[in-house]
Amino acid sequence: MTRGQIANVDLVKQVNCSAVYRLIDSRGPISRVRIAELSHLAPASVTKITRTLLEQGLIRELEHQASTGGRRAISLTTVTQDFYLVSAKLGREELLLTLYDLSGKAHGRQRLPFPRREQDILLAALHRHLADFIQRHGSGRRLVAVAVIMPGLTDAQAGRVIHHPSYPLAGVPLAHALGQALSLPVFIGNDIRAQALAEHYYGASKDSLDSVLVSVHHGVGAGIITEGRIFKSQGRDVAEIGHIHMDPLGDRCDCGNVGCLETMVADAALLRQASHMLAQGYRSCLAGQTLSMQALCRAALAEDRLALTIVRRAAERLGQALAIVVNLFNPQRVLLSGALCEAEDIVFPIINQAIIHQSLPGFHQGLPIIRARFQDDQTIGGLALVKRALLEGELLQRIMEPKP
Ligand SMILES: [Zn+2]
Numbered sequence: 478m479t480r481g482q483i484a485n486v487d488l489v490k491q492v493n494c495s496a497v498y499r500l501i502d503s504r505g506p507i508s509r510v511r512i513a514e515l516s517h518l519a520p521a522s523v524t525k526i527t528r529t530l531l532e533q534g535l536i537r538e539l540e541h542q543a544s545t546g547g548r549r550a551i552s553l554t555t556v557t558q559d560f561y562l563v564s565a566k567l568g569r570e571e572l573l574l575t576l577y578d579l580s581g582k583a584h585g586r587q588r589l590p591f592p593r594r595e596q597d598i599l600l601a602a603l604h605r606h607l608a609d610f611i612q613r614h615g616s617g618r619r620l621v622a623v624a625v626i627m628p629g630l631t632d633a634q635a636g637r638v639i640h641h642p643s644y645p646l647a648g649v650p651l652a653h654a655l656g657q658a659l660s661l662p663v664f665i666g667n668d669i670r671a672q673a674l675a676e677h678y679y680g681a682s683k684d685s686l687d688s689v690l691v692s693v694h695h696g697v698g699a700g701i702i703t704e705g706r707i708f709k710s711q712g713r714d715v716a717e718i719g720h721i722h723m724d725p726l727g728d729r730c731d732c733g734n735v736g737c738l739e740t741m742v743a744d745a746a747l748l749r750q751a752s753h754m755l756a757q758g759y760r761s762c763l764a765g766q767t768l769s770m771q772a773l774c775r776a777a778l779a780e781d782r783l784a785l786t787i788v789r790r791a792a793e794r795l796g797q798a799l800a801i802v803v804n805l806f807n808p809q810r811v812l813l814s815g816a817l818c819e820a821e822d823i824v825f826p827i828i829n830q831a832i833i834h835q836s837l838p839g840f841h842q843g844l845p846i847i848r849a850r851f852q853d854d855q856t857i858g859g860l861a862l863v864k865r866a867l868l869e870g871e872l873l874q875r876i877m878e879p880k881p
Contacts, residue, residue, distance in 0.1 A: 491870050491873075491874055492870065493516075493518055493522060493526060494526050494529070494530075494870070494873065494874075494877070495868065495869060495870030495873050495874075496516050496518070497512055497516060497518070497523060497526045497527065497530070498530060498535065498536070498555070498867075498868070498870075498873055499868050500512050500515055500516060501527075501530075501536055501553050501554065501555050502555045502868060505536075505552070505553055505554040505555055506539050506541075506552030506553060506554045507552055507553055507554075508550060508551065508552050508553070509523050509524060509527060509551075509553070512527070512553070527553060529877060530877075533876060533877050534556055534559055534619075535555065535556060535560075535873070535876065535877075536553050536554065536555050536556060537553070537554060537556050538551050538552070538553060539551070539552045539553070539554055557578060557579035557580040557581075558578045558579070558580045558582070559578070559619055560578060560579045560619055560621050560876075561576055561577065561578050561579075561584070561615060561618045561619060561620045561621065562576075562577055562578075562579070562620065562621055562622045562623065562624060562859070562860065562863045563575070563576055563577075563607065563610060563611060563614075563615065563620070563622075563623045563624070563859075564577060564623075564624045564625075564626065564856040564857070564858070564859025564860055564862075564863075565603075565606075565607060565623065565624070565625045565626070565856065565859065566625075566626050566627065566668060566855050566856045566858075566859070567591070567603070567625055567626070567627040567641065567644070568591075568627070568628065568643075568668075568855070569628065569642060569643045569695065570590065570591055570592055570593065570643055571588060571589065571590055571591050572588075572589045572590075572591035572603070572606055573586070573587070573588050573589075573855050573856050574586065574587045574588075574589075574606065574607070574610045574856070575587075575854075575856040575859070576610070576614040576615060576618075577856075577859075577860045579621075579860075579863070579864065579867070581679045581857075581860060583854075584614060584618075585610075585613070585614035586856075587610055589606060591603075591606075593643055593644055593645075595645070596644075596645050596646065596649065599644055599645070599646070600649070600651075600654060600655075603625075603655070604655060604658045604659070607623060607655065607659060608658075608659065611623075611659070620661065621661070621662070621863070621867075621872065621875070621876055622661055622662045622663070622664060622863045622866065622872055622875075623655065623656075623659060623661050623662070623663045623664075623859075624663070624664045624665070624666070624671075624858075624859030624860070624862040624863050625651060625652075625655065625663065625664075625665045625859065626665070626666055626667065626668040626671045626856070626858040626859050626862070627641055627665070627667065627668055628641070628642055628643075628667070628668055628669075628695070628696065628698075629641040629642050629667065630667065631665050631666055631667050633664070633665060633666045633667075633709070633862075635650070635652075636650055636651060636652025636653055636656075636663065636664070636665055637649065637650050637651065637652070637665075638651050638665070642731070651663070651665050652664060652665050662866070662871075662872060662875050664859075664862040664863060664865075664866055665862075666707075666858065666862050667698070667700075668698075668855070668858050669690065669692045669698035669699065669700050669858075670698075670700040670707050670709070670716070670858070671700070671707075671857075671858025671859065671861050671862050672690060672692065672700060672814065672849070672851060672857060672858045672861075673688065673689070673690035673699075673700025673701065673702050673707065673812070674700065674702065674707050674858065674861035674862070674865060675851055675857040675858050675860060675861035676688070676690055676702075676812055676849055676850060676851065677702045677705060677861075678861050678864050678865075679850075679851075679857075679860075679861075680849065680850035680851055680857075681810070681812050681847050681848065681849055681850040682702065682809075682810045682812055685808075685809035685810045686702070686703075686704050686705045686809070687702060687703050687704065687806065687807070687808045687809050687810075688701075688702045688808050688809060688810040688811070688812060689701050689702070689799070689802055689803075689806060689808045689810070689811050689812065690702075690812040690813075690814060690849055691718060691795065691799060691802075691811070691812070691813055691814070692813075692814040692815055692849075693742060693743060693744065693795070693813070693814070693815035693816070693817050694743070694744055694814075694815050694816070695743060695744065695745065696719050696731075696739045696743050697718060697719030697738050697739040697742060697743050697795075697798075698716070698717065698718065698719055699716040699717075699718040699719075699802065700716060701715070701716050701802070701806055701808070702808075703806065708806070716802075718738065718798055718802060719737060719738050719739035719743070720732050720734065720737045720738070720739065721737065721738045721798050721801065722734065722736055722737060723736050723737065723738050723741060723794060723797070723798070724736035724741065727740055727741065728740040728741075728746075738794060738795075738798050741790075741791065741794050742791040742794050742795050742817075744770050744815070744816055747770070747773060747787055747788070747791055747817075748768050748769070748770070748773065750787050751763060751768055751773055751783065751784070751787055752768055754783055754787075755783070759782075759783045760782075760783070761776065761781050761782070761783035761784060762776050762779065762781045762784075763776050763781065763783065763784060770816035770817070770819070771816065771819060773787065773788065773820075774788065774816065774817065774819035774820035775819070777789075777820045777823055778819075778820055778822065778823065785823070788817070788820050788823055788824065789823065789827060791817065791824075792817075792823065792824040792825075792827035792828055792831075793827055793831060795813075795817075795824075795828055795831075796827055796828040796829070796830065796831020796832060796835075797831055797835060799811060799828060799831065799832055800831055800832045800834075800835030800836040801835075801836075803832055803836040803837075803840050803841055803844065804835075804836045804837060804840060807837075807840045808844070809844070810844070810845060810847065811828075811832075811844060811845070811846045811847070812846075812847055812848070812849040813825070813828070813846060813847070813848060813849060814848075814849035814851075814852055815852070818848050818849075818852065821848060825846050828846055829846055832844065832846075
């Protein structure tokens with residue numbers, strides 16, 4: 478056999494193995510016979526693959542009474558709670574760390590200030606914090622990967638940062654650098670895209686293959702899931718919904734253009750509008766209060782005119798942008814994440830109306846707009862990146878490789 482043929486045989490083995498693991502993950506408990514039927518693999522191959530997965534502790538057998546009576550049947554199910562990962566969110570001047578097991582349960586968290594520094598010092602500090610956290614929370618546990626999620630743009634496939642809004646990391650092969658330093662596979666990605674995937678695997682869009690998550694916080698971003706995968710371009714980020722042009726005479730955006738959606742509906746923009754109107758002498762229960770999104774949403778729900786006007790206008794503009802996304806992607810679910818969800822009763826019907834009036838009838842019929850589940854778990858996206866690497870085979874192979 479030539480080298481090329483050997484590589485091909487290995488590749489076929491990998492592909493078959495991950496196909497079997499995916500079936501057990503999505504359909505389990507499932508019998509070997511059923512796996513063979515659904516995967517079109519020979520029963521002997523299924524037996525061989527499941528034996529290896531059992532040896533690695535990735536799946537386990539469940540014995541139960543067969544529906545036909547008589548002999549007891551054996552089904553297979555995945556074991557997720559014995560495998561751990563660390564997810565790090567490299568936010569805006571802060572670092573959040575969480576240890577999860579693969580079922581999604583968190584076992585330890587840490588939040589640290591993480592100021593902007595020179596690239597080398599920054600990378601060394603990131604490595605040190607991760608290593609300390611792993612030592613404190615991960616010892617004695619089977620740690621299989623680390624994920625780093627961040628605002629900005631990444632090339633997830635190459636493991637490279639393209640742009641981070643707070644740190645000088647452009648062009649840094651972060652996954653490779655940290656992977657070497659920590660001796661673990663490292664996956665990176667944009668935080669909102671990764672959250673959309675987490676909602677698909679574990680949360681509010683679990684029952685649909687196509688969904689859109691729109692997140693309104695410091696900026697406005699979206700994650701589009703099509704056929705159960707993050708919609709992307711050659712591994713690079715897409716869906717920068719926050720920079721859809723809305724107003725030719727609008728405010729200057731961080732991206733350099735004017736009138737982008739996020740200059741109108743991001744948290745800071747709404748608070749700026751409120752403070753500007755209060756300074757003009759508009760009457761509101763917010764006068765004299767410390768302005769926050771929570772206070773603004775509460776005032777809107779209490780029918781304060783100024784707060785209500787600001788929140789309604791933001792919902793209309795978000796709805797306009799979302800109608801464009803619905804026309805382009807025809808999702809089964811639209812998820813909203815962010816402080817604006819506090820005023821859900823005002824915001825959701827307005828977004829809904831905008832989508833109904835501005836997208837194709839066949840695309841918006843029965844399209845629910847729902848609250849994202851993981852509003853408060855900022856590191857959840859990292860869990861999804863690791864789960865994806867496991868389901869798609871890359872991490873599965875690393876776990877199954879014999880240890881040197
Ligand atoms: Zn912009």
